[in-house]
Amino acid sequence: MADATISGGMPAGREARPVASGPVLAADGTPxxxxxxxxxxxxxxxxxxxxxxxxxxILATFVLPIGDMLFRSVENRIVGDTLPRTVAxxxxxxxxxxxxxxxxxxxxxxxxxxxxxxxxxxxxxxxxEWGGASSLFRGTGRAVARFGTDVYTDQFQDADxxxxxxxxxxxxxxxxxxxxxxxxxxxxxxxxxxxxxxxxNDDPAEEEPGDMVYAALHRDLSAGAQPPGLPAVxxxxxxxxxxxxxxxxxxxxxxxxxxxxxxxxxxxxxxxGYYLNAVxxxxxLDGVSVRPENDRIYVxxxxxxxxxxxxxxxxxxxxxxxxxxxxxxxxxxxxNLLMILVLLPFxxxxxxxxxxxxxxxxxxxxxxxxxxxxxxxxxxNRLVMINNQTGTIIAMTHILLPFMILPxxxxxxxxxxxxxRAAKSLGANDWTAFWRVYFPQSVPGIGAGxxxxxxxxxxxxxxxxxxxxxxxxxxxxxxxxxxSTSLNWGLAAALGTILLAVVLLLYWVYDRLxxxxxxxxxx
Amino acid sequence: xxxxxxxxxxxxVWHYTFRTICGLILFYLIAPIxxxxxxxxxATDFFTFTPEMLALDPAGYSLKHYDxxxxxxxxxxPLWNSLKIAPMAxxxxxxxxxxxxxxxxxxxxxxxxxxxxxxxxxxxxPLIISAAGMYFFYSRIGLQGTYWGxxxxxxxxxxxxxxxxxxATLVGFDKSLTRASASLGAGPIRTFFKVQMPLILPGVxxxxxxxFITSFDEVVVVMFMGAAGQxxxxxxxxxxxxxxxxxxxLAAATVLIAVSVLLLATLELLRRRxxxxxxxxxx
Numbered sequence: 001m002a003d004a005t006i007s008g009g010m011p012a013g014r015e016a017r018p019v020a021s022g023p024v025l026a027a028d029g030t031p032x033x034x035x036x037x038x039x040x041x042x043x044x045x046x047x048x049x050x051x052x053x054x055x056x057x058i059l060a061t062f063v064l065p066i067g068d069m070l071f072r073s074v075e076n077r078i079v080g081d082t083l084p085r086t087v088a089x090x091x092x093x094x095x096x097x098x099x100x101x102x103x104x105x106x107x108x109x110x111x112x113x114x115x116x117x118x119x120x121x122x123x124x125x126x127x128x129e130w131g132g133a134s135s136l137f138r139g140t141g142r143a144v145a146r147f148g149t150d151v152y153t154d155q156f157q158d159a160d161x162x163x164x165x166x167x168x169x170x171x172x173x174x175x176x177x178x179x180x181x182x183x184x185x186x187x188x189x190x191x192x193x194x195x196x197x198x199x200x201n202d203d204p205a206e207e208e209p210g211d212m213v214y215a216a217l218h219r220d221l222s223a224g225a226q227p228p229g230l231p232a233v234x235x236x237x238x239x240x241x242x243x244x245x246x247x248x249x250x251x252x253x254x255x256x257x258x259x260x261x262x263x264x265x266x267x268x269x270x271x272x273g274y275y276l277n278a279v280x281x282x283x284x285l286d287g288v289s290v291r292p293e294n295d296r297i298y299v300x301x302x303x304x305x306x307x308x309x310x311x312x313x314x315x316x317x318x319x320x321x322x323x324x325x326x327x328x329x330x331x332x333x334x335x336n337l338l339m340i341l342v343l344l345p346f347x348x349x350x351x352x353x354x355x356x357x358x359x360x361x362x363x364x365x366x367x368x369x370x371x372x373x374x375x376x377x378x379x380x381n382r383l384v385m386i387n388n389q390t391g392t393i394i395a396m397t398h399i400l401l402p403f404m405i406l407p408x409x410x411x412x413x414x415x416x417x418x419x420x421r422a423a424k425s426l427g428a429n430d431w432t433a434f435w436r437v438y439f440p441q442s443v444p445g446i447g448a449g450x451x452x453x454x455x456x457x458x459x460x461x462x463x464x465x466x467x468x469x470x471x472x473x474x475x476x477x478x479x480x481x482x483x484s485t486s487l488n489w490g491l492a493a494a495l496g497t498i499l500l501a502v503v504l505l506l507y508w509v510y511d512r513l514x515x516x517x518x519x520x521x522x523x
Numbered sequence: 524x525x526x527x528x529x530x531x532x533x534x535x536v537w538h539y540t541f542r543t544i545c546g547l548i549l550f551y552l553i554a555p556i557x558x559x560x561x562x563x564x565x566a567t568d569f570f571t572f573t574p575e576m577l578a579l580d581p582a583g584y585s586l587k588h589y590d591x592x593x594x595x596x597x598x599x600x601p602l603w604n605s606l607k608i609a610p611m612a613x614x615x616x617x618x619x620x621x622x623x624x625x626x627x628x629x630x631x632x633x634x635x636x637x638x639x640x641x642x643x644x645x646x647x648x649p650l651i652i653s654a655a656g657m658y659f660f661y662s663r664i665g666l667q668g669t670y671w672g673x674x675x676x677x678x679x680x681x682x683x684x685x686x687x688x689x690x691a692t693l694v695g696f697d698k699s700l701t702r703a704s705a706s707l708g709a710g711p712i713r714t715f716f717k718v719q720m721p722l723i724l725p726g727v728x729x730x731x732x733x734x735f736i737t738s739f740d741e742v743v744v745v746m747f748m749g750a751a752g753q754x755x756x757x758x759x760x761x762x763x764x765x766x767x768x769x770x771x772x773l774a775a776a777t778v779l780i781a782v783s784v785l786l787l788a789t790l791e792l793l794r795r796r797x798x799x800x801x802x803x804x805x806x
Contacts, residue, residue, distance in 0.1 A: 040631055043629060043630070043631050044631050044632070044633055046626075046629070047626045047627070047629040047631065047632045047633075048626070048632070048633065049626070050622050050623060050625055050626025050629075051622075051623045051626040051627060051632070051638060053619055053622060053623070054619040054620060054622065054623035054642065054682065055623070055638060055641065055642070057615075057619055057678075057679070057682075058641060058642055058644075058645070058679060058682060059641075061657075061675045061676065061678070061679040062644070062645050062653065062656075062657075062679040063641065063644075064660060065653070065656035065657045065659065065660035065661065066648065066652070066653070066656040067656075068656060068659050068660040068663070069652070069655055069656040069659055069660075072659055319548050319551070322541065322544055322545050322548060323545055323548055323549065326541075326542075326545045338549065340787070341549045341552055341553045342549075342552060343787055344553065344556065344783065344784065344787060345552050345553065345556060347736065347783040347786055347787050348556055348779070348780055348783045349739075349740045349757060349776070349779045349780075349782075349783065350740055350742070350757075351740070351742060351757045351760040351761060351764070351776070351779075352556070352559065352760075352776040352779050352780060352783075353555065353556065354764065355559070355760065355764055355772050355773070355776050356555035356556060356558060356559050356776070357555060358764055358768070359558075359559070359562065359570045359571075359773070360555055360558065362570060364569070364570070364571060365570060365571055366558060366562075366570075366571050366572065369571050369572070398551065398552065398555065401552060402552075430534065430537075455647060458649070459648075459649020459650060459651060459652065460649075461649075461650060461651045461743050462742055462743060462761065465765070466761070466764050466765060476649060476651040479651050479652075479655060480651060480654075480743075483654075483655055483658060483747065484747070489659065492655055493655065493659070496651070496652045496655050496656070499649060499651075499652060500648060500649070500652050503647065503648060503649060503652075504647075507640075507644075507647045511640065
């Protein structure tokens with residue numbers, strides 16, 4: 001519409017100029033500049049309005065999920081959320097194995113976590129960083145519920161029966177003066193009251209508080225607190241237990257620095273830990289170090305993915321170039337017929353093609369049968385062509401070959417045959433004419449096809465999973481493993497983000513080289 | 524590139540060598556797919572040609588794998604799931620994609636490059652990453668393991684194909700036709716359906732076919748996004764290939780090959796129709 005305004009309005013304006021000295025006017029009397037700007041604005045708004053639904057759809061269903069993955073690759077709130085008191089205590093206490101207060105905090109955190117069954121999740125999470133964490137948390141979580149801290153419970157209740165009364169406790173804990181005098185008790189009671197309500201569905205006022213509340217009361221009173229309204233109890237004669245000793249008795253690991261280092265390192269809400277893990281590094285107290293030899297797998301996998309993708313891209317060029325050349329030089333009718341042989345595999349389900357290779361490459365499969373029948377190999381020495389890198393390369397080259405042939409073909413179609421003829425008439429032989437004249441003009445096609453094939457192949461999952469065995473798998477297979485089997489989602493997200501960065505870089509190069517709107521589908 | 528009569532012996536040798544090489548490569552492309560078809564009629568449960576089959580003995584062939592495919596709930600359930608998911612995803616992708624492609628083909632679109640890059644990205648980002656992101660995100664909002672979750676995910680994956688094919692058709696669209704329609708008094712909506720739509724229809728249909736096959740063949744995203752209730756045909760094939768490879772897979776594969784031949788034929792017809800129409804408009 002704007003074009004119409006411009007072409008309709010301009011000549012009128014030009015003619016008007018020598019006569020009128022005011023601003024150039026459009027047909028309806030508004031200044032032409034304003035009219036044009038308004039029309040342009042309206043057009044832009046209409047275009048955006050048409051695009052908006054899809055853009056929002058893609059943002060919500062695709063871009064946001066990818067963003068969520070990026071977020072998960074650094075997010076690490078589980079330690080701080082599950083062990084808030086311990087994390088706070090460790091901030092004060094920097095000894096390799098901390099003192100009693102940190103153990104008390106850990107004890108209370110574990111009692112709460114055990115009620116919500118969160119300690120096993122934390123154990124699983126920390127197990128990625130330190131091998132013994134899972135069993136340590138499971139075992140200790142089970143133990144804290146029947147810990148030796150009941151000595152305090154018994155002694156308080158013997159000293160005064162009021163301490164057995166849930167309603168009495170609720171009344172004390174509602175009193176600000178008591179809470180101010182007994183900070184640790186108030187904190188422990190609140191935590192206990194919360195999980196009693198939320199997990200047990202009980203009214204805290206009808207229940208006798210848990211052992212950790214009495215232990216906290218003992219600590220407060222030993223520190224000299226004088227709460228108003230509570231029965232006066234002399235705690236100096238009480239039998240005491242050390243929670244640190246109880247925990248170490250339960251599991252020696254609590255007496256060693258390793259687990260405490262891990263807790264300190266993974267206390268922050270965000271961590272680069274998953275990324276370090278994804279490149280075979282680990283975090284320790286003095287910084288970053290390389291993982292032990294037998295834990296290093298990801299760099300190898302990334303390198304293998306890259307090398308195999310390069311090999312596949314290379315074989316695709318080798319096999320695709322002659323075919324594209326043939327198709328481009330044959331008469332249209334024959335070329336279209338042969339094109340079906342390229343397009344049929346392109347349109348055939350990936351699973352069908354992978355099953356075909358699985359069937360063909362097996363040791364009892366068609367190819368081995370033919371080779372044995374032809375006497376190339378003996379029956380006892382059938383070739384192993386599947387569940388290794390060979391299988392992956394053969395099957396993936398087959399699957400990705402059309403993606404090389406199609407862009408190559410469309411570039412070669414655009415090379416005028418007269419160029420080669422001219423070269424020959426000037427005395428070039430066949431090879432020189434091809435190499436010096438034809439080939440350089442087909443290079444953009446090789447570039448476009450190679451980037452496409454490479455991008456597709458480094459992210460492949462299905463085919464390597466089915467025909468790759470253990471030696472032929474790609475980084476994608478490891479990502480899938482971490483999502484569905486090991487449940488280490490953070491590591492899966494970090495590996496995925498690295499892969500995504502590589503792909504986006506290549507996508508950018510492709511856009512520069514070919515232009516994303518020039519992607520051709522199916523010839 | 525027929526061989527000229529004055530070609531030297533060397534040129535002749537090279538000509539036929541080149542043709543042979545090309546023949547072998549084309550054989551490599553097509554043979555694996557063709558081999559599946561006779562193997563699916565195997566009367567035994569083996570994955571290779573039995574002596575009876577090679578002797579063309581009718582006893583060596585049977586339809587038992589097809590019988591299993593069409594009567595076993597393990598295969599029919601997934602087939603129906605695929606047929607329920609793919610059309611819905613296609614519908615969403617085509618409706619939104621065509622609208623956006625029309626918007627993108629206007630002459631003044633702000634941030635066109637960035638918008639295009641975002642809309643095409645589902646085609647470029649590796650499926651495993653899309654699957655991971657969608658799995659994490661959709662489980663947060665309770666869509667993981669639901670029919671609509673899978674449909675939305677598949678629609679997103681199909682959209683780039685619709686955008687590419689429809690914008691490609693719109694490039695050749697003569698804008699003066701919409702102006703003519705407007706000057707004759709048709710509103711924008713009437714113009715779109717009466718003038719623009721019939722002309723870009725081949726692009727829309729081939730975009731729809733691409734979107735359909737994307738969803739119909741897709742296995743990675745659905746494996747993460749779906750629950751057992753959304754198991755699709757490719758998913759069932761994947762399980763079959765990974766765990767106990769059953770010969771019914773070959774029957775399923777042959778059915779899918781028939782589907783792709785059908786799609787390819789449709790596309791070819793569309794291409795011819797398009798060429799014919801353009802030929803007419805140029806004349």
